[in-house]
Amino acid sequence: MNGRNIKIAKILGIPIKINISWIFIFLLISWTLAIGYFPSDYPGLPKITYWLMGIISAILLFISLLIHELSHSFFVLRYNIPMQGITLFIFGGAAEMTEEPKNPRQEFTIAIAGLIASFVLGFFFLFLFFLTKIYYPKPALLGVFKYLAIINFILIGFNILPGFPLDGGRILRALLWYIKGNLREATRIASNVGSFFGGVLIFFGLLSIFFGNFINGIWLIFIGFFLMNAARMSYQQLIARELLEGIPVSKVMSTDVKSVSPDISVEDLVNDHFFKCFHHGFPVVKKGKLVGMVTIQDVKKVTHEKWKETKVSEIMDRDIEKLIVSPEEDAIRALSIMSKYKVGRLPVLDKGKLVGIIARRDFMQCLEIKVELDKV
Ligand SMILES: [Zn+2]
Numbered sequence: 001m002n003g004r005n006i007k008i009a010k011i012l013g014i015p016i017k018i019n020i021s022w023i024f025i026f027l028l029i030s031w032t033l034a035i036g037y038f039p040s041d042y043p044g045l046p047k048i049t050y051w052l053m054g055i056i057s058a059i060l061l062f063i064s065l066l067i068h069e070l071s072h073s074f075f076v077l078r079y080n081i082p083m084q085g086i087t088l089f090i091f092g093g094a095a096e097m098t099e100e101p102k103n104p105r106q107e108f109t110i111a112i113a114g115l116i117a118s119f120v121l122g123f124f125f126l127f128l129f130f131l132t133k134i135y136y137p138k139p140a141l142l143g144v145f146k147y148l149a150i151i152n153f154i155l156i157g158f159n160i161l162p163g164f165p166l167d168g169g170r171i172l173r174a175l176l177w178y179i180k181g182n183l184r185e186a187t188r189i190a191s192n193v194g195s196f197f198g199g200v201l202i203f204f205g206l207l208s209i210f211f212g213n214f215i216n217g218i219w220l221i222f223i224g225f226f227l228m229n230a231a232r233m234s235y236q237q238l239i240a241r242e243l244l245e246g247i248p249v250s251k252v253m254s255t256d257v258k259s260v261s262p263d264i265s266v267e268d269l270v271n272d273h274f275f276k277c278f279h280h281g282f283p284v285v286k287k288g289k290l291v292g293m294v295t296i297q298d299v300k301k302v303t304h305e306k307w308k309e310t311k312v313s314e315i316m317d318r319d320i321e322k323l324i325v326s327p328e329e330d331a332i333r334a335l336s337i338m339s340k341y342k343v344g345r346l347p348v349l350d351k352g353k354l355v356g357i358i359a360r361r362d363f364m365q366c367l368e369i370k371v372e373l374d375k376v
Pocket of ligand 1: 068115159166167366
């Protein structure tokens with residue numbers, strides 16, 4: 001489940017992002033609670049109360065998920081594993097580590113921390129439920145607390161499935177890694193189990209729909225696909241990382257660099273460069289010095305009528321210091337810079353001189369060749 005992420009906060013120095021899917025999920029949760037769950041659990045309340053209960057529950061669920069992810073992240077930071085942030089989507093989220101844990105023990109601790117957090121949250125809401133029941137038995141409060149206790153336990157139930165990259169899958173991977181001493185093999189097995197459980201969820205989802213439980217069915221299918229996709233991606237990522245280990249930027253980059261001058265017009269840029277080379281971005285060079293990068297996104301900032309009068313220097317990205325890599329650097333580092341700043345290509349500079357461009361596409365080609373040769 002990729003797509004767009006929106007940054008909403010920074011906690012413990014970690015950027016917290018929500019996937020755009022969360023807005024949809026948020027509405028779906030509020031709606032199913034307000035229309036179906038709460039009215040049948042606590043009948044006779046005004047409509048507006050159900051909606052308030054639904055929205056507050058969705059917010060508290062969101063906070064519960066965040067606490068779960070922060071508990072993982074606490075240990076990720078403690079073990080000095082680089083991470084980009086936390087992104088919340090459908091059922092849970094992901095502490096986005098850009099490297100793997102260093103040993104099975106770290107993996108195990110990071111995974112179990114989130115489960116323990118959800119366990120504590122589940123009991124916390126259960127405690128609130130009983131406390132309210134005794135001292136202040138308002139159905140609206142009881143309903144919300146009960147739901148949150150249940151949902152936190154459901155979250156544990158789901159996350160404990162032994163399919164990577166769920167927490168249970170991470171625990172399985174840690175154990176396999178410990179037994180076999182091989183991270184790749186452990187990941188392969190754990191993510192296959194993950195795909196399997198994804199398939200099982202989809203199957204039960206279809207079954208639910210068949211027997212008339214439409215909403216539950218949709219949820220299960222949704223989560224099943226999500227899990228299958230995540231399992232496949234995590235394994236591919238690991239393989240890519242392993243294959244690229246120790247390969248310098250100079251081996252992956254293309255040296256045939258097409259640069260543009262900052263003084264040409266946007267119209268010339270489009271006609272003579274974007275349409276000719278089919279690259280998505282160009283380095284901008286003045287008197288042999290790199291002064292910026294210009295991409296199709298930058299071109300989109302000006303309307304078509306103004307292409308002629310606007311110069312490349314007016315639309316280019318000048319803040320490129322962070323994007324520069326050197327030929328000796330590890331190619332993996334270039335890849336993580338690309339995903340961190342969401343760019344497709346980086347300029348390669350050797351002693352201040354532009355010597356190449358490294359693009360996502362180059363990585364794909366390099367990986368394909370490596371995979372082919374690995375088979376021999
Ligand atoms: Zn987790």
